[in-house]
Amino acid sequence: MNTERIAKLVHQLLVELGENPDREGLAKTPHRVAKSMEFLTSGYRQDLPTIINEAVFQSEANNMIIARDIEVYSMCEHHMLPFFGRCHIGYISRDKVIGLSKLARIVDFHARRLQIQERLTADIAKDIAEAIDAKGVGVVMEAKHLCMMMRGVEKQNSLMTTSSVLGSFRSDLATRSEFQDLIRRQAH
Numbered sequence: 001m002n003t004e005r006i007a008k009l010v011h012q013l014l015v016e017l018g019e020n021p022d023r024e025g026l027a028k029t030p031h032r033v034a035k036s037m038e039f040l041t042s043g044y045r046q047d048l049p050t051i052i053n054e055a056v057f058q059s060e061a062n063n064m065i066i067a068r069d070i071e072v073y074s075m076c077e078h079h080m081l082p083f084f085g086r087c088h089i090g091y092i093s094r095d096k097v098i099g100l101s102k103l104a105r106i107v108d109f110h111a112r113r114l115q116i117q118e119r120l121t122a123d124i125a126k127d128i129a130e131a132i133d134a135k136g137v138g139v140v141m142e143a144k145h146l147c148m149m150m151r152g153v154e155k156q157n158s159l160m161t162t163s164s165v166l167g168s169f170r171s172d173l174a175t176r177s178e179f180q181d182l183i184r185r186q187a188h
């Protein structure tokens with residue numbers, strides 16, 4: 001990524017919007033925006049094996065493991081505006097488990113790029129399933145979209161919920177209900 005080139009584009013964008021990019025308050029804005037965009041899209045320039053690293057452990061545990069209320073911040077690919085909320089992850093392992101902090105890193109890996117919530121949810125589920133060869137994975141995400149809140153329909157409280165279920169979470173109704181119960185019961 002070329003920070004200077006992005007800063008120039010932002011400078012040009014400010015001109016097109018009718019701003020004066022040289023006034024004091026905006027003088028450093030193109031550079032700040034470029035650095036910020038670099039971070040918010042850093043998922044494109046990371047790779048998953050490096051993120052997961054060694055944090056996959058052997059375990060006999062075959063009960064359901066739940067991580068809930070993981071914060072999600074992403075940007076919609078239609079308007080490049082933020083959407084944000086939280087996600088809940090559940091999985092049943094075959095013989096491997098993954099560190100909790102790595103689940104959050106997998107979420108960020110996919111969230112820090114231009115996304116739609118449906119794909120973000122599905123990609124997280126798929127990567128967790130593959131990383132630990134899980135019997136089943138479920139991901140539920142609730143998010144608010146600024147493109148809906150600040151513009152267009154201006155629905156201030158529109159919360160969108162998406163889910164992705166794989167393996168036994170898809171094929172076994174009892175497993176899916178247990179997952180839904182666990183994330184609902186623990187939600188405050």
Ligand code: ZN
Nearest residue numbers: 076078079147
């Ligand atoms: Zn949007």
